[in-house]
Amino acid sequence: MLDRARLSLGVEEQFLLLDPRTGVNRPVTEQVMAKLPDGVRDRGRLELRSSTVETATGACTDLRELRDRVVRQRRAAAGAADDAGAWLAAIGATPVGEPDTTPPARPRHRAIAQRYGPVALDPAVCGLHVHVGVPDRELAVQVCNHLQVWLPAIRALTGNSPLFQGVDTGHASWRSVQLLRWPGIGPTPWFSSASDYDGTVEALKTAGVMFDEQMLSWYARLSPARPAVEVRVNDVCTDVDDTVLTAALVRAAVATALADIRAGRPPARPRTCVTAAAHWRAARDGLAHTLLDLRLGRARPAWELVSEFLAVVSPALLGSGDLDLAIDGLDRLRRVGDGARWQRETYRRTGDLRAMLARLAQRTAG
Template sequence: MSVAVGARPGANLTLGVEEEFLLLDPHSGGNAPVVEQVMDALPADVRGQSHLEFRRSMVEMVSLVRVDLADLRRELLVLRRAAAAAAAGAGARLVAVGATPVADPELTVPDKPRYRAMVRQYGPIASDPAVCGCHVHVGVPDRELAVQVCNHLRPWLPVVQALTVNSPVHAGADTGHASWRSMQLERWPSMGPTPRFDSAEDYDRTVEALIMSGVMLDPSMVYWYARPSVHYPTVEIRVGDVCPTVDDTILVAGLIRALVATVVDDVRAGRPAPELRDCLVSAAHWRAAHEGLDGTLTDLRSGRVRPAWDLVDELFAAVSPALLRHGDLSLVGAQLDRLRRQGTGATRQRRILRESGGLGAVLDELARQTVAD
């Protein structure tokens, strides 16, 4: 990802998106460890936007820095289609799904020193089946501001997580969780809700202490749901499953940018972040991963359990001025209406399971949606 521009007062914030995809065997539905062949087969003009991930059955595609959501949508579709064509050439299917739906028979990692070190340090945790997320970067170049933004995001990130749930199936069966990816990742010691920090110095001191403790190997292993990016002048929100369609990704990216812009205004106006107990924030994220938008979510502002869509509507209302400022209000509103009609990725998968009775039909539809215009 190229360097993002700043969060100047009144300026439109920049966006970048990282999408992780599974490479699945088209016959068995199991994971296919062919990422090296896929990356080699990508067109030269997009190869530099692909990354190796922790499993050889995964590939990550990374957008350029964008300001306009329509431009971002076009780019994401180009990247998805290029990766899907390369996967087909390697005998696999590119599928936007949050967790391994059938099996991951090949658990070796790509030949990178850091990945080998992670296997040595974390043992069986590092052998969990592959999971795929969607990471959204929003340009906030001032690290002090970025840390405060992460503090202010804490009440709303469970709602964002619920919007993205797209991994109800594991080992061929419905897990009862809308995001099994979220459950699986909880085994990693540096994963979870972002703690509250007083300052960038407090953040850096805490990360260093965690590295010294052995919980993390390096600062890149800060896997909190929101963080100042290690490599870019951005806040990175990494709470969501990879989205099944490009339109789902654009909805999430637009909402996240507007949410960051809204809390930037709060920080600059001197409004404090709400004081929230970490255990309650964790509970709210568990509920979001379990329910998605088909049940209830925990409203961290009041501590009450409420209908999920009530909180989505309140999030939309809270960020509407920022959506309007960025020119995204109509687009994001229309995509939210579509999501209300169609359901989340998890809801759609379960609907196909009920109607077809087979996981094969789910994977066929997921592969189609991954590259659908």
């Protein structure tokens, strides 16, 4: 049995700041950050867009602790946003527009804007990043190899960005598509060792694709700060319950990968282009239709593949005490749908995009 204490867990959530009158992005990040209480501000980070706020829970030991931190940080950020005249919205991509794309007055942000040109001026996107601690970097590399076949299904669980410029894109996660304009993003390559991983990162830096390892945006990567795996495929979730569910499933997938590694079971190695196609399909349709099973190379009903994923990681969920939460959470998702479905249904019912965004902001703050 894996030592549960070694599988610490944390999440980073990114939020949009919206103008309550128009729904467009509002560039008041620095005002909001200044109003956050010390315990939350210390874990925040200034992003490239001045209309986003990011909070991080730090490492937790169980899901109750994680949930408490997420709730506390969201409430604090929503209050600070309100004081700054904005809505805090857990939504994966800019739904209306971003009139002001001036980067924050920081040397790093200015350098990024100069290096990447118009790509760096794209409207803001917001993700959910899940960090799971592992014993060492060598194991972290192997875990990333094993995770590849399940990451499209994990992505499909959190589609929460169907809108762009006020219009339905037809995608569950437009954020996933928009991010592909950046270099250094996509499926994680297969690596034989940590030195192989590090050598590739150095080659990308030499090529000028990124300034440093922090800019690396593979769908699963090694944490630059400590022995941990970061899964970065998900849109930010409107509901706290979905955030906690996603974190539980990612940790279980990492624990399952560690068990496979120690048992000598090798990972599947689908072609990179097929893996990219599986992610496109997950971003396009979410849980509504089919997903590509990378182990078999064929399409399967989305919920059939998700159910199989749950079966594979159930021993790890049972060991961490999270199995009932995962089963209940997936049952709820199957009934009510993901964030993209909620946005579409609410927009259709109200006929008013601003009204939908107002309700989304209320749900964000709990």
